[in-house]
Amino acid sequence: MTTIRTSVGVFSSIFVVSCLSLARAQHANLSAHVHGASELNIVIGGNKLEIQLRSPAINILGFEHKASTEQQIRKVKQSEVKLNDHNALFSFSSGGCRLTQAKIDLSDLIEHKTTEKDAHDHHKNDLDHSQEQEDEHGDHSEIVAHYYYDCEDMDELSSISLGFFDVFPAMQQIKSMLITTSGQGAASLTRSNKTITF
Numbered sequence: 762m763t764t765i766r767t768s769v770g771v772f773s774s775i776f777v778v779s780c781l782s783l784a785r786a787q788h789a790n791l792s793a794h795v796h797g798a799s800e801l802n803i804v805i806g807g808n809k810l811e812i813q814l815r816s817p818a819i820n821i822l823g824f825e826h827k828a829s830t831e832q833q834i835r836k837v838k839q840s841e842v843k844l845n846d847h848n849a850l851f852s853f854s855s856g857g858c859r860l861t862q863a864k865i866d867l868s869d870l871i872e873h874k875t876t877e878k879d880a881h882d883h884h885k886n887d888l889d890h891s892q893e894q895e896d897e898h899g900d901h902s903e904i905v906a907h908y909y910y911d912c913e914d915m916d917e918l919s920s921i922s923l924g925f926f927d928v929f930p931a932m933q934q935i936k937s938m939l940i941t942t943s944g945q946g947a948a949s950l951t952r953s954n955k956t957i958t959f
């Protein structure tokens with residue numbers, strides 16, 4: 762993340778590219794993929810505040826293979842609901858920030874059985890082994906979520922406290938980066954130190 766020294770506009774473009782080619786981005790980013798650790802980027806420009814979470818899927822779902830059983834698919838859907846519950850994830854000290862949009866799409870993490878043959882082939886890959894296969898082949902997956910806020914008084918905003926450690930207990934560390942038009946800062950958050958101070 763230290764390579765991002767660019768303007769807010771370019772940073773947003775990187776977000777878009779990440780979303781469009783998530784699979785490729787994941788491979789490029791594999792060195793940063795540490796189970797238990799996530800990245801949170803906060804970009805502030807004018808009265809707009811953007812938050813991007815990038816996390817190994819295992820921190821949120823408990824697995825990284827595609828969900829195929831009813832139970833796994835339910836887990837994905839529940840996680841999507843939890844990720845959408847922004848009030849549980851972010852507590853703003855002040856500033857009058859209101860969420861205008863959240864972009865969370867975990868549909869890629871659900872196995873789409875298109876044909877009977879596919880379904881049959883998949884069945885052969887016994888689910889008990891899917892985790893092993895994933896480890897063996899280094900097949901990791903990540904979840905990216907975006908939150909967009911409008912703030913009435915950005916100057917008043919002094920901190921954001923994170924609820925991720927409570928909502929997703931497998932999260933152990935969140936590396937946060939704050940990017941404003943005047944500079945940037947980084948912090949490492951944990952369960953016992955979960956407040957980003959500006």
Ligand SMILES: [Zn+2]
Nearest residue numbers: 817825901902
């Ligand atoms: Zn992984």
